[in-house]
Amino acid sequence: MINIKLTIQYEGTNYCGWQKQKNGNSIQKEIERAIKEVTGENVNLIGSGRTDKGVHAIGQVANFLTNTSIPPDRIKFALNNILPEDIRIIESEEVNINFHSRYDAIGKRYKYVIYSSQIGNPLYRNFAYHVPFAFDIEEMKKAMKFFIGTHDFSAFMASNSGAKSTIRTIDxxxxEKKDDLMVFTIEGNGFLYNMVRIIIGTLVDVGRKRFKSDEIPHIIKSKNRRFAGHTAPPEGLYLVKVFY
Amino acid sequence: MINIKLTIQYEGTNYCGWQKQKNGNSIQKEIERAIKEVTGENVNLIGSGRTDKGVHAIGQVANFLTNTSIPPDRIKFALNNILPEDIRIIESEEVNINFHSRYDAIGKRYKYVIYSSQIGNPLYRNFAYHVPFAFDIEEMKKAMKFFIGTHDFSAFMASNSGAKSTIRTIDxxxxEKKDDLMVFTIEGNGFLYNMVRIIIGTLVDVGRKRFKSDEIPHIIKSKNRRFAGHTAPPEGLYLVKVFY
Incomplete structure (x- = not known):
């Protein structure tokens, strides 16, 4: 029995998300099905965490135990032969038998992309949050600084998430502005459910002057979801890297 | 009666191309249908030129004659309300009654994007040509220079195109290399059918050392499609700008 770690890219548009669900096609289900076809085994594919419907991954990580005789670094090619084109395994390697994609993760990096223009761009419609308003970017940058550090992020968590601890550290x-795109990079030791999307939504509200940047510390302290801004949509969010 | 010029962006993935066809949904048909809904008129929408299935546009131009009382600069909003999200009108303006999108075009700019990596990127699968081989980029750059200028481009035209003249000028x-993407920009006074895609396919063949760069002048002189390289796929091609 060996433990295989996969690094995975996907476009989340056409899936119900990472995790298997009764109705709807998930990334996890697609990959488990491909593993079954390649190895003949029914495996339990453990992901580093869920991603929602429409959220993309550039470096999702998952692992599974297998008795296959396929060399670990060839597994990616075997799986890619079977997987749909919107899911690609970019790395497959043998890791310590005790490695666990979720429990062993010590941090994650996400990217969030906003397209700021009066009219939406059809090429970005599944890949960026279209915001048809002008922003006060300096005010947004001021607001961003308040999120860095260790905080109780309850106010930036979807209700009923049931997390054990709501304290997280953002490092x-x-x-970065790239032409007509705003690309946010956020890295920390972990993120609560919808936390990145609520932080970004709140920043957009700051940029539109619904909040002032210096209200952010008070929103954090409130630990109350109602005081934060809206939840930015999934299509702008990318899981870039999982740290171990 | 006024003449309205539209500037249009679209993702070509889900259409049979710009031009109306008996079977299949075209960009032209979608926009004519939206104009009908907005103005009540059956118009003939004249595009600057066709784009094939899967080819994208950042700045396609089209015009139509109308008696509508909607202010020209508001027409784009009215049409965008009706059009599917993968087609957006980014500009609508009144132009001289004699303006003709195709006949008056004096040049075009295209972009072609190649993703060069062993494994395809699911986020680029409809937006770039995935080439899973290493390239000799210096040799490709040498080859590119031979295309600039005025030439008979018969060797770089899909057969049976029936163009009156096959002489074109590339200016x-x-x-540009952008991370793992190669972005080609090509600008000229006009392009034969599939010309950009055959030029790019030939360059890829040069990069893979199937041709040497200094064979390009001979291929051009041959005026024979068989001596040029393969036709690069549509998903990497973008109509960026039409010049008048």
Whole structure:
């Protein structure tokens, strides 16, 4: 028995998300089905965490136990032969038998892309959040600084998430302008359910002057979801990297 | 009666191309249908030229004659309300009654995107030509120079195109590397059917050392499609701008 770690890219548009669900096709289900076809085994594919419908991945990580005789680094090619084109295994390698994609993750990096223009761009419609308003970017940058560090992020968590602890540390949070796109990078030791999307939605509200940047510390302290901004849509979100 | 010029963006993935066809949904048909809904008129929408199935546009141009009382600059909003999200009108303006999108075009700019990596990227699968081989980029750059200028491009035209003249002038042709993407920009006074895609396919063949760069002048002189390289697929091609 060996433990195989996969690094996975996908476009989330046509899936119900990472996790298997009764109705709807999930990334996890597609990959488990491909593994079954390649190895003959019914495996339990453990992901580093869920991604929602429409959310993309550039570096999702998952692992599974197998008795296959296929060399670990060839498994990616075997799976890619079977998988639909919107899911690609970019790395497959043998790891320690105790490695667990979710429990062993010590951090994650996400990217969030906003397309800021009066009229939406059809080429970005599944890949960026179209915001047809002008932003106060300096105010948004001020607001971003308040998220860095260790905080109780309850106010930035979808209700009924049932997380054990709501304290998380954000190490990096920066914004790059690329032509008509705003690309946010956020990195931390973990993220609550919808946390990145609620942070981005709140920043958009700051950019539109619904909040002032210096209200962010008070929103964090409130630990109350109602005081934060809207939840930015999934299509702008990318899971870039999982750290171990 | 006024003449309205539209500037249009679209993702070509889900259409049979620009031009109306008996079977299959075209960009032209979608926009004519939206104009009918907005103005009540059956118009003939004249495009600057066709784009094939899967080819995208960032700045396609089309015009139509109308008696509508909607202010010209508001027409884009009215049409966008009706059009599917993969087609957007980014500009609508009144132009001289004699303006003709196709006959008056004096040049076009295209972009072609190649994703060069062993494994395809699911996020680019409809937006770039995935080439899973290493390239000799210097050799490709040498080859590119031979296309600039005025030539008979018969060797780089799909057979049975029936163009009156096969002489075209390419003014600009350059390559930018952006992370794992190669972005070609090509600009000229006009392009034969499939000309950009055959030029790019030939360059890929040069990059893979199937041709040497200094064979390009001979291929051009041959005026024979068989001596040029393969036709690069549509998903990497973007009509960027039409010049008048």
């Amino acid at each position: 990096k949070f920066f914004l | 600009k042709f350059f390559l």
